[in-house]
Every structure is written in C-alpha cells, then in structure tokens.
Amino acid sequence: MRIKILGSAAGGGFPQWNCGCRNCNGVRDGSIRARPRTQTQIALEANPEYTLRTHWTLIGASPDLRSQIVADPDLRPFRHTNSSTPIYDVFLTSADVDSLMGLLHLREFQTFKIFSLPAVRRILAEENSIFRVLARAQPAVQWFSIPLASHAAWPKPLESHEPPRLICRAVSLGGEYPDFVGEKLRRELPPEEAVVGLALEYREKRLFIAPSLSGRNPQWKKWVESCDLVLIDGTFWSDDELIQQGRGKKTARQMGHLPLAGPAGLLEQYPYESRARKILIHINNTNPVLDEQSAQHRAVLAAGFEIAYDGMELTL
Numbered sequence: 001m002r003i004k005i006l007g008s009a010a011g012g013g014f015p016q017w018n019c020g021c022r023n024c025n026g027v028r029d030g031s032i033r034a035r036p037r038t039q040t041q042i043a044l045e046a047n048p049e050y051t052l053r054t055h056w057t058l059i060g061a062s063p064d065l066r067s068q069i070v071a072d073p074d075l076r077p078f079r080h081t082n083s084s085t086p087i088y089d090v091f092l093t094s095a096d097v098d099s100l101m102g103l104l105h106l107r108e109f110q111t112f113k114i115f116s117l118p119a120v121r122r123i124l125a126e127e128n129s130i131f132r133v134l135a136r137a138q139p140a141v142q143w144f145s146i147p148l149a150s151h152a153a154w155p156k157p158l159e160s161h162e163p164p165r166l167i168c169r170a171v172s173l174g175g176e177y178p179d180f181v182g183e184k185l186r187r188e189l190p191p192e193e194a195v196v197g198l199a200l201e202y203r204e205k206r207l208f209i210a211p212s213l214s215g216r217n218p219q220w221k222k223w224v225e226s227c228d229l230v231l232i233d234g235t236f237w238s239d240d241e242l243i244q245q246g247r248g249k250k251t252a253r254q255m256g257h258l259p260l261a262g263p264a265g266l267l268e269q270y271p272y273e274s275r276a277r278k279i280l281i282h283i284n285n286t287n288p289v290l291d292e293q294s295a296q297h298r299a300v301l302a303a304g305f306e307i308a309y310d311g312m313e314l315t316l
Ligand SMILES: [Zn+2]
Pocket: 015, 016, 019, 020, 021, 022, 023, 024, 025, 285, 286
C-alpha cells in the first residue's frame, strides 16, 4: 500500500488567510523555519486484483482537493482517455466541513464511490442539497456504509487464493456532530457515528487514521497497538492554545481534539507498547510544532512522533 499525504494542516491551512498568529506571520515573512501546508488530505493506492489500473482511495475530501489532485501526477486521468480518473473511492470520517467540502471539487460528471457512516450520508442528503451535484454523473456517485467496529478486532485473514482488497472498519472516537447540523436531525443521529477513525488493512498491513481524536472514547488505543502505521490528530499543542493566541474561545478538548501536551494529552496517553510508526497530521496553524526550531517541535520528535508535511509518501 502506498500512502500519500497531500495535505497535512487542520482547517484553514497554513498560513490561514485571515490569521495573524506568530506561526502564520512567520511563514509568510520567512522569520520562522516552517513549511506551508494545505488542509488535511490522504490518498492510498491499494490495487484490487480485478483491475490492472492503479486504484487510489481518498481519505476525506479536503477544501483544497482540486489543487491537491492537480499537483500530483499519479492522480491524473489515464492516458489516451477523454475522461477518467484513478480515484475510485472516498472514505469520510465525519461531516466536518474540512473533511468533506472537497466532494464538490469531484462533481464534474465523474462516477466514484463514497464510504461513510450512515449519519454522514444523512447530513449531506437531508440538509445540504448542494451535494446533489454528485448525482449528475452517469451512473450517479454511489454511497456505501463503513461497518462500525464494536470492539478492537480485525476481520479474519484472507485465504491465500483470495484477491487482495482494502478492508476498512470505522472506530468511534467520541466526537460531536458539526455545529451546522440542524437540531432535529442531530437528535436522531447516533452519537457514535459523529467522528470516526479508520482502521484499514491491505495485504496484511494495518493502518489507523484519526485526524480528529477527542480522547473521550479510549477504544483508539487498542487499534493503535495492533497497527503498523498510525496517522493521528496533531491539531493543537496545548488545550488553551486558541484562547492564549486570541484566536478562539474554546479549548482544544471542547473542539474535539486531544492536545499533544499537558496532563492526559496525546503524548502522555499514547500506548507505550505500540511499535507502529506514528505520524501527527491535521496540524493547526497555531501549533508551535510547525516551527522547526521550537522546543515543542523537538519534544514531539523526541517522543518518537513524526510530523506530516504535504508531499510526504509512505509505503506499507
Ligand atoms: Zn495562524
């Protein structure tokens, strides 16, 4: 499985258009050592046996998706076709604007599959009619449900004669539905479907993806322990980061993100036993780890984490 990080920042990107924080100003004027980043977008190449063509899966659909696809030669239409794409499917982890707005970039009469929890589909279908543009393709974009795992167990291994395929489980992470979801619908939706992580397996290699980890449901730790690679929430360094910088009134935890530092933060809670390669993703522009000369940057590296950047490529 090949994994590409097409975007690694949280919502707003880095720098964010209207943000004058130390990091955003610093990356604009070159006074800090940091890389600009687009909004979080992951792509996986996991080819099923039935096709000789490359087969890419998008994890999330970022607001920057059009430019992220255009910038990557692997995601161009197949040669000698008038209309095609190696992108076959999109897996959604929540109904957050930053994780699905990019679906609108994929509206150009292209058929593909969307995998999500039923709640995310209902939010788009019942309250956000603009997403009906996806139904204009012939045949229309198809929706499928991702099975929600009740406990940390991988499906049984494939028999040797079975073709390789991408296996996915959704892991409830205990987050909340976005503010834009109407009261009536919100009351009907199951809380466990609001924000999920994805446990993916392909050719016996396992990957766990959780760009929004509230920490309210400890189930994620079990999955992390059984994976080879983990892409996990690096949104905020400290719980009061936005308040300190005058950029918001909510704490990281109130926004559904476990901060990296502090008591019971991600660095402290991360399973000690895990041998998986661990990479922070979805990094907010205010996070001091973005400054490559900061003490916080050094601290996460010393704790064994890597920090995702746009263009990072991984193989499993
Ligand atoms: Zn900023």
